[in-house]
Amino acid sequence: MSKFVKEKVMPRYLVVAVILTIAGFAVIGKAAYTMTADKSYWEAVAANQISTADSIRKPNRGNILSCDGQLLAGSIPEYEIFIDFKAGYQRNVPEDTAWTHKRDTLWFQSLDSICLGLHDIFPQKTAEEFRQHLMKGFNEKRRYWKVWPRKVDYATFRAVQQLPFFRLPANKGGFSGTPYPARRHPFGSLAERTIGSRDTARYGIELMCDSLLKGQYGIAHVQKIRNKMVSVITTPPVDGADIVTTIDVGMQDLAEQALLKELNLRNHIMGVAILMEVQTGDVKAIVNMERTSDGQYRERLNNALGYRCEPGSVFKTASMLVALDDGLTDTSYVINTGNGAVQMHGAWMRDHNHHRGGYGSITMARAMEVSSNIGISHIIEHCYGSNPQRYVDGLNRVGIGMDLGIGLNEYRKPNIRNPQNGDGRRAANWYATTLPWMSIGYETQIAPINTLAFYNAIANNGRMMQPRFVKQVMKDGEVIEEFEPVVLKEQIARPEAIHTMQTILTHVVSQGLGARAGCRDFPVAGKTGTAQVSDNEYSYHSGVRCHWLSFCGYFPADNPKYSCIVCVKTTSKPASGGLVSGSVFHDIAEGVMSNNVRMVAARARQANAVMVPDVKNGDVVAADFVLSNLGVNTNDEWLAHANAQTVWGQATTNTDGVALSQMAFSQGTMPSVEGMGARDAVFLLEQLGLRVHIRGTGRVRSQSIPQGLPIGEGMTCELALGN
Numbered sequence: 001m002s003k004f005v006k007e008k009v010m011p012r013y014l015v016v017a018v019i020l021t022i023a024g025f026a027v028i029g030k031a032a033y034t035m036t037a038d039k040s041y042w043e044a045v046a047a048n049q050i051s052t053a054d055s056i057r058k059p060n061r062g063n064i065l066s067c068d069g070q071l072l073a074g075s076i077p078e079y080e081i082f083i084d085f086k087a088g089y090q091r092n093v094p095e096d097t098a099w100t101h102k103r104d105t106l107w108f109q110s111l112d113s114i115c116l117g118l119h120d121i122f123p124q125k126t127a128e129e130f131r132q133h134l135m136k137g138f139n140e141k142r143r144y145w146k147v148w149p150r151k152v153d154y155a156t157f158r159a160v161q162q163l164p165f166f167r168l169p170a171n172k173g174g175f176s177g178t179p180y181p182a183r184r185h186p187f188g189s190l191a192e193r194t195i196g197s198r199d200t201a202r203y204g205i206e207l208m209c210d211s212l213l214k215g216q217y218g219i220a221h222v223q224k225i226r227n228k229m230v231s232v233i234t235t236p237p238v239d240g241a242d243i244v245t246t247i248d249v250g251m252q253d254l255a256e257q258a259l260l261k262e263l264n265l266r267n268h269i270m271g272v273a274i275l276m277e278v279q280t281g282d283v284k285a286i287v288n289m290e291r292t293s294d295g296q297y298r299e300r301l302n303n304a305l306g307y308r309c310e311p312g313s314v315f316k317t318a319s320m321l322v323a324l325d326d327g328l329t330d331t332s333y334v335i336n337t338g339n340g341a342v343q344m345h346g347a348w349m350r351d352h353n354h355h356r357g358g359y360g361s362i363t364m365a366r367a368m369e370v371s372s373n374i375g376i377s378h379i380i381e382h383c384y385g386s387n388p389q390r391y392v393d394g395l396n397r398v399g400i401g402m403d404l405g406i407g408l409n410e411y412r413k414p415n416i417r418n419p420q421n422g423d424g425r426r427a428a429n430w431y432a433t434t435l436p437w438m439s440i441g442y443e444t445q446i447a448p449i450n451t452l453a454f455y456n457a458i459a460n461n462g463r464m465m466q467p468r469f470v471k472q473v474m475k476d477g478e479v480i481e482e483f484e485p486v487v488l489k490e491q492i493a494r495p496e497a498i499h500t501m502q503t504i505l506t507h508v509v510s511q512g513l514g515a516r517a518g519c520r521d522f523p524v525a526g527k528t529g530t531a532q533v534s535d536n537e538y539s540y541h542s543g544v545r546c547h548w549l550s551f552c553g554y555f556p557a558d559n560p561k562y563s564c565i566v567c568v569k570t571t572s573k574p575a576s577g578g579l580v581s582g583s584v585f586h587d588i589a590e591g592v593m594s595n596n597v598r599m600v601a602a603r604a605r606q607a608n609a610v611m612v613p614d615v616k617n618g619d620v621v622a623a624d625f626v627l628s629n630l631g632v633n634t635n636d637e638w639l640a641h642a643n644a645q646t647v648w649g650q651a652t653t654n655t656d657g658v659a660l661s662q663m664a665f666s667q668g669t670m671p672s673v674e675g676m677g678a679r680d681a682v683f684l685l686e687q688l689g690l691r692v693h694i695r696g697t698g699r700v701r702s703q704s705i706p707q708g709l710p711i712g713e714g715m716t717c718e719l720a721l722g723n
Helices: 004-035 041-046 096-121 127-140 154-161 204-208 250-264 312-325 363-370 373-384 386-398 433-439 448-459 493-509 580-595 620-629 636-645 660-667 680-688
Strands: 054-055 071-084 175-184 220-226 228-235 242-245 270-277 283-291 333-338 343-344 345-351 362-363 470-475 478-482 488-491 523-532 545-555 563-569 691-695 699-703 716-720
Touching: 054 312, 071 154, 096 127, 096 154, 154 175, 204 699, 250 270, 250 283, 250 563, 250 580, 270 448, 270 580, 312 363, 312 373, 312 386, 312 433, 312 448, 312 523, 312 545, 333 363, 333 373, 343 373, 345 373, 345 433, 362 363, 363 373, 363 493, 373 386, 373 433, 386 433, 448 493, 448 523, 448 545, 448 563, 493 523, 523 580, 545 580, 563 580, 680 691, 680 699, 680 716
Parallel strands: 691 716
Antiparallel strands: 054 220, 071 175, 220 228, 242 470, 270 283, 270 563, 333 362, 343 345, 470 478, 523 545, 545 563, 699 716
16 A cells, blocks of 8 residues: 655645636536526527427317218318418518518519419409409418418318419418318218207217217327427327218108108198118108298208107007007997087087098098097097096007107107196196097197107007117227117007007008008008197197198008108198108108119019010021021021011021012012111012112111002112111
8 A cells, every 4th residue: 555645645636626616616607697697598598498388189070970881971171271471580580581572573473373273263253352352461461361261171272272372382482271170961961950060069969979979189298499399299189989870871862852852842841751760760861851031941950859749640549559458449449420520528529521521430440541530539538538647648658758768969758748747636737628639649749759669669569669870889990889779668558459550550551541651562551640730930820720741650561661750841732641741751661662672683574575586677598597506496486476576577487498588479568678788678679579779878768669569570669778
């Protein structure tokens, strides 16, 4: 170990200490300078390097699809296009005058082309109007001057971007477009009220499935470094899922066109149509049309789900099913309807044909077929007059008054009057006339969807299905959630009662007032309905009668596949549910069933048809040679088929091998050679001993000796040819 030498070490420690002391004072001095004299500079640097607040990243909204995968609603970006007339200018930085001069020169050189191009893209404005608009923004040096006042799609944005000057980079020319997500319906207004709004989730499936469609928002941390913004995504957004509906585009279009045809024909106020699959309750089509102030029909409200009114005679089916289910009546029960007008508790009950003498004595089944108000109300009054609560309980039992639990916000559950309050006392709004009038579809309010669900249960042998609008939820092409059909009531009535009602509804169409709804190729079952209603525009006492016309049923009646309801609100005549709504039902039913037909070619062949080829007029021997080599049997059957068209029109020989031309010659009459080629016509006529002169080219168009006239050897026939 070396000896510590104080004289050598201490001077070195002293030097280090002095250096560190000087460095320390330098740091303190620099810090003081930074905090005082250089403060503004470093504050500016800090301002350019601060971390901004977290930003929200919006996910892409999911699509709404039809049952076969077609796009009903999807998010497509739209662009707000504008130009920055201060492009390249930075705050606190001197303006680049050289570039500004060059940019202005390019602007004036391109202005005419820009305006003409904009006029071609947006013909609503002239080129001169575009010039005035753009020059106003240029002269005022506006930063975000809109080129077009409304948002445009991507294709239009790209077309504008290709115009002179606009195609320059955004930091040079100033043209830019800000994207905004927009909801689009590729099929236009088809089922628009059920699918939902295009701006926000305010109604329809857009609102019902909003939590699935909108996805989850993400978070991005934005860092500003000098003049650049750097975004770091900390939580990525999750795009919304796709919703697969039960809507069938083809059936929806068919139902809409059928309803619009009737609405435009008689200028009705409003119309709805719903088509449902019997087994599953899937709503395949739902149409809501209402006449607007300009006379056009548009979907304004989902009246199929929310328009509660007195349903009329379609309600009689529920009344009779209750009585049948309780065992209080049968189809043979006879009612005396008189001359079509009787008094019930001081009020007149009338049948639609009271002015023609009424129906007299009819059975319960016939009362349903002809929709007799007197007949149905008499049965219900007779069965439930002393206990109306049993009748109302029966209506709830068969499901006509059930809350269907539909998730769409415009749905309104039925409002069926009850004879008793909650405390067991008689309700204030229950009168002596309430029961008979209620039995025929008055004094109660039901939306069309509830009526259809009830009839669908009858078609489904008593099983009531919940109307289904959404089948699946999909994500990235895979099903992540399935919505199975929901059974609301396993059996709405006894099977015997259901079967009886099915038979009655079939007879309503085949031999009753619902004949217009019937189809030739398959049986239809259903019930007509006509009710006088009032609303804000027309009251009961306004002098103008407003009717609610309906037909509800199913098809084919012997093996139900679909149920359907058509309702029309009108002041027009004739006010007949069978005539108006039944006709629309007929068109929908035939259209739906025709799309399900699969034609087999073999079935199109008639058993007695002669399946041999037709041969043009000409040389019989040559035609027979060709057909024989093609494998076509030129037997007696083919000869008979040929002779049936024209004696000279087919090429063959008879059973004795004698040419037909020789047979005709012996008859001494002129054949027809029109349509033949010149060579064949000349050959045939010369075989008959005629002289032939030809004019023109092509096939024979006319002959100088008409067919059937007597001919002799040596006569001359002139043939005119043409193409």
